[in-house]
Amino acid sequence: MSRARTGPRIPAPLLIPAALGVAFLVLPLVGLLVRAPWSSVAEQLAAPGVGQALRLSIVSATLATLLSLVLGVPLAWVLARSRIRGRSVLRALVTVPLVLPPVVGGVALFLVLGRQGIVGGWLDDTFGITIPFTTAAVVIAETFVAMPFLVVSVEGALRAADARFEDVAATLGADRWTTFRRVTLPMVAPGVAAGAVLCWARALGEFGATITFAGNFPGTTQTMPLAVYLALQRDPEAAIVLSLVLLAVSLATLLLLRDRWLGRAVP
Amino acid sequence: MRTCPLLVLLAGSVVLAGCGGADASDQGADAGPGGTLTVFAAASLTDVFEDFGEQLEEEYPGLDVQISFAGSTALAGQLEQGAPADVFASADEAQMSRLEDAGLVDDADVFARNPLMLAVPVENPRGIVLPEGAAGIPSLTELITADMTVAVCAPEVPCGAAAAEVLDAAGLTDAPDTYEDDVRAVLTKVQLGEVDAGLVYVSDVRSAGDSILAYAFSESSRAINSYPVGVLTDAPNPEAARAFVDLVLSDAGQQALADAGFQPPS
Numbered sequence: 001m002s003r004a005r006t007g008p009r010i011p012a013p014l015l016i017p018a019a020l021g022v023a024f025l026v027l028p029l030v031g032l033l034v035r036a037p038w039s040s041v042a043e044q045l046a047a048p049g050v051g052q053a054l055r056l057s058i059v060s061a062t063l064a065t066l067l068s069l070v071l072g073v074p075l076a077w078v079l080a081r082s083r084i085r086g087r088s089v090l091r092a093l094v095t096v097p098l099v100l101p102p103v104v105g106g107v108a109l110f111l112v113l114g115r116q117g118i119v120g121g122w123l124d125d126t127f128g129i130t131i132p133f134t135t136a137a138v139v140i141a142e143t144f145v146a147m148p149f150l151v152v153s154v155e156g157a158l159r160a161a162d163a164r165f166e167d168v169a170a171t172l173g174a175d176r177w178t179t180f181r182r183v184t185l186p187m188v189a190p191g192v193a194a195g196a197v198l199c200w201a202r203a204l205g206e207f208g209a210t211i212t213f214a215g216n217f218p219g220t221t222q223t224m225p226l227a228v229y230l231a232l233q234r235d236p237e238a239a240i241v242l243s244l245v246l247l248a249v250s251l252a253t254l255l256l257l258r259d260r261w262l263g264r265a266v267p
Numbered sequence: 268m269r270t271c272p273l274l275v276l277l278a279g280s281v282v283l284a285g286c287g288g289a290d291a292s293d294q295g296a297d298a299g300p301g302g303t304l305t306v307f308a309a310a311s312l313t314d315v316f317e318d319f320g321e322q323l324e325e326e327y328p329g330l331d332v333q334i335s336f337a338g339s340t341a342l343a344g345q346l347e348q349g350a351p352a353d354v355f356a357s358a359d360e361a362q363m364s365r366l367e368d369a370g371l372v373d374d375a376d377v378f379a380r381n382p383l384m385l386a387v388p389v390e391n392p393r394g395i396v397l398p399e400g401a402a403g404i405p406s407l408t409e410l411i412t413a414d415m416t417v418a419v420c421a422p423e424v425p426c427g428a429a430a431a432e433v434l435d436a437a438g439l440t441d442a443p444d445t446y447e448d449d450v451r452a453v454l455t456k457v458q459l460g461e462v463d464a465g466l467v468y469v470s471d472v473r474s475a476g477d478s479i480l481a482y483a484f485s486e487s488s489r490a491i492n493s494y495p496v497g498v499l500t501d502a503p504n505p506e507a508a509r510a511f512v513d514l515v516l517s518d519a520g521q522q523a524l525a526d527a528g529f530q531p532p533s
Contacts, residue, residue, distance in 0.1 A: 116460040230446075233340035
């Protein structure tokens with residue numbers, strides 16, 4: 001803050017669009033607060049289904065983040081450190097869900113993991129397991145959409161990290177797995193944390209792939225964004241209250257983790 | 268730095284271009300309906316209303332018909348929030364009266380009715396068979412079993428309100444496994460074979476053709492949705508809106524709706 005005040009004056013052609021940008025991003029959130037039916041907030045929050053949807057959202061977003069960490073961190077390492085062929089093609093493929101409309105992702109998941117899908121059909125025939133319309137489907141849909149955020153951010157951290165530390169570890173006799181565990185991972189921990197937060201937030205807000213692939217059933221697959229969407233049709237006030245809850249959860253996460261971990265990522 | 272004024276200029280020209288577009292749509296108002304006609308219609312009307320739009324565009328070459336199909340409840344909500352539209356066609360009277368109460372529609376005419384049917388994937392995964400020797404139409408309880416995956420519309424939208432009534436009448440309120448946000452989403456999940464059965468309108472069964480099987484059931488008479496259509500009071504293009512509603516209510520329009528599986532208003 002203090003540096004901005006003593007630094008060079010912001011040129012007008014930058015200042016005006018920047019101010020408009022801030023207004024554009026912040027005003028809708030202010031609108032949510034202004035239009036909120038504060039007198040009936042408690043009553044709306046106590047409505048059956050709200051706690052259920054919130055709990056389901058938090059649980060499924062957390063599971064999706066854990067799954068993304070387990071799969072995404074190794075994937076990011078492969079993209080950043082290995083010298084396998086077609087790495088840039090691989091990176092492009094992995095980041096497709098970032099730009100893909102989530103509904104398309106949901107349809108694609110159906111075609112692979114649905115009851116008639118390539119893998120899902122086999123699961124159904126062999127084990128009698130069906131994925132769509134279950135909480136597992138919610139987690140899968142959220143992971144599909146959110147994992148690329150983690151991969152991109154961890155890969156960035158890995159590229160920025162000094163690979164010479166890893167070389168030194170290798171000359172001291174550490175094998176590659178030990179080097180990854182003891183040197184690389186601690187070095188990029190802030191990047192992994194930032195990626196995990198981004199991933200969690202994206203998973204929490206997931207709508208399109210979830211409603212397409214997992215359906216909408218209270219307690220099983222109806223996450224907060226789905227509840228907000230349907231409440232908007234029936235009772236806009238309820239939708240505003242539900243939105244406030246999501247906003248509060250998102251802000252709390254950002255603030256909490258910013259102090260805990262992210263602060264260290266920016267020296 | 269030097270590119271900054273250029274960016275501002277670019278931004279300005281986009282705004283100007285936007286204004287130009289608005290002027291253009293006002294032209295041609297003298298020679299019959301022209302400009303753009305915006306219709307908000309229930310998802311179940313997709314096929315018929317697309318045909319109506321094309322017919323009207325052929326009749327009035329200056330006219331461009333834009334139709335937004337979605338769950339009636341979502342559309343009514345958008346209209347309440349000030350979405351610019353000329354015509355609203357709802358899949359039940361509740362959503363239309365919501366707009367009439369808000370003074371957004373003056374009067375609406377019921378133009379069709381649409382009962383529910385049970386749609387089943389062509390593979391018939393649960394081997395539903397009509398009860399042997401049953402006189403007339405079976406009950407929903409004879410078609411749906413407890414272990415089936417069933418899709419219905421969310422109770423917020425008209426097809427879901429009707430589905431809730433028929434399930435209640437059949438004592439099957441626990442049957443649904445997913446509440447979809449419009450009837451076409453239910454139909455899609457049946458067509459993909461991802462659910463064992465879904466409650467959709469007769470008109471959806473007709474439009475789906477051979478891609479699904481369908482069963483009529485006795486409880487459907489408990490909740491037959493009536494479809495009203497009305498011109499918005501502040502329609503930007505009232506002349507074209509009137510022409511569209513007249514087409515829907517005309518003999519030809521009623522015939523097209525009957526062909527699509529809709530029943531005439533009672």
